[in-house]
Amino acid sequence: MTVRSNGAKPLTLLQHAILDFIWANENVTAEQVREAIKRDHPLKESSVRTLLTRLEASGYLTHGVEGKTFVYRASIPRKRIAARAVRSIIERFWSGSVEQFLTGMVDEDVLSVDQLERLARKVRNRK
Numbered sequence: 804m805t806v807r808s809n810g811a812k813p814l815t816l817l818q819h820a821i822l823d824f825i826w827a828n829e830n831v832t833a834e835q836v837r838e839a840i841k842r843d844h845p846l847k848e849s850s851v852r853t854l855l856t857r858l859e860a861s862g863y864l865t866h867g868v869e870g871k872t873f874v875y876r877a878s879i880p881r882k883r884i885a886a887r888a889v890r891s892i893i894e895r896f897w898s899g900s901v902e903q904f905l906t907g908m909v910d911e912d913v914l915s916v917d918q919l920e921r922l923a924r925k926v927r928n929r930k
Contacts, residue, residue: 825877
């Protein structure tokens with residue numbers, strides 16, 4: 804199953820918290836997720852299972868069964884989700900211009916000229 808494309812809603816902070824935990828731990832149960840996020844997001848296990856089911860339906864997760872327990876794992880790497888989020892921002896704020904986006908990041912001191920030059924070298928050396 805694939806993640807819905809351009810029309811998909813951005814992930815919520817809670818969904819990010821869940822995915823962050825799964826990316827860090829690879830294979831997890833709903834109870835492990837609930838325990839990991841309970842400080843910032845106190846939820847019942849049934850609510851966590853609902854969130855996991857929705858993330859799976861959206862293509863972010865997959866699951867297997869060990870005994871009677873669902874074990875979840877990420878089906879999309881963190882880097883791909885981040886790239887999609889950045890692509891969405893570039894489309895929304897810079898009409899798709901990566902050059903304007905990067906220039907804006909330098910102008911706003913998010914990226915230094917040195918960082919941008921290192922990035923340019925990396926892109927040139929990519930094959």
